[in-house]
Amino acid sequence: MNYNWNWGIFFQPNPMGTGTYLDLLLSGLALTLKTAALAWIIALVTGSVVGVMRTLPSRGAYWFGFCYVEFFRNMPLLVQLFLWFFVLPELLPKEAGLWLKQLPNAPFWTAAIGIGFFMSARVAVQLQAGIGSLPRGQRMAATALGLTTVQGYRYVLLPMAFRIILPPLTSEFLNTIKNTAVAITIGLLELTGQARSMQEFSFQVFEAFTAATILYLLVNAVVVTAMRFLERYVAIPGYITGK
């Protein structure tokens, strides 16, 4: 293999003037984590609302939830990002569209919102399954105690459901982190994007991608370990995984 390995490249200054190539990659990592965090908050909040709607007795709420999930699940994430980034500003009234286009950090906000809504459909499906896995008696008991629907969800159903779906939610969170790499297409310089620009500046393809790979693996390991602790902490007594 006639490839010139140069592992010292990470400590050489990058052409952006922002320190070394390692700093370049680390700034990408920071942006990846920031985007993923904001996207995850959006996904969790809207996903929970839609997931609850899919379990309500109201037919209208069920159908809204159904359409919402199908809409966001049946389009590639890349296409959704393009819709948010290129199409939405054109369809809005002129001033609003112009404001959107001139927003500083537009790729960051677009990526966080686009990935957030994309993942919210998946969160909704998980939550619906979690609520559905509870015995019917729980909902009935809540009603029998005189709790309103809101109180029933707040104090009985949701605390159980979220603890049951914690493992699948962990992998959805990991997917959110991985999906931020798609935002490279709208110009977000997250970890993969910075690895790519390092490759273009320095021609050290494999060093750049190896470093990015290791960073992704590290993030993965940290999240998985943290979630194991959380899972043990919130495990429901009496369930197989419980204490």
Next chain:
Amino acid sequence: MFSNFDFDVIVRALPYLFYEGMSFTVMLTALSAAGGLIFGTAIALMRLSGYKTLGRIAGLYVDFMRSLPLVLVIFWFYFLVPYIGQWVTGASRPITVGAFASSLITFIMFEAAYFSEIMRAGIQSISRGQPAAASALGLSYAQTMRYVVLPQAFRNMLPVLLTQTIVLFQDTSLVYVLSITDFLGAASKVAQRDGRLVEMYLFAAVVYFTISCVASFGVRRLQSRIAILR
């Protein structure tokens, strides 16, 4: 809002979008699904083989692939495959690999990790008595897998495998990062040439949405039809 929406742009681009773009997307999806299923089944068998090292290697591969973003993997293989080709063929320079071959290899290797988890669940869903009965009948390991375990595992998991294929169909749009003319790539090229981003991206979204929706509806129908009664 839609006052200057130009449907004519879409109509004029249709042959290009479907003959060039969609045929690439569908071909890539079908071949990657087939290749991913074969490799994935092999990985699942390795993990369940009972040989510790073999199982661990397979497990590491799956965990590794599943912790990386697909975009990064696409870049990896795009740059790596020419060097691997050089090493295999003993050529003096990195060989040139076409866009299609490069993305096909990427998707097969990447999807194998996901398909292997599905097949592993499928194989584990077969009751213990079945392989025991097979070996009591004198079937070898290969025969047991070929005639008893895998056909049932495949059948049980068919809906999940097809759902994963729909996800794969959507994920192939990511070859956009290599400027390949798949369906989205074709739409994007027309969009940029004619300055008609709104029309082309909306049309691409509608096409992806329709195909995925119809396909997942079909999978749901199939699921209720082939479910084995126990």
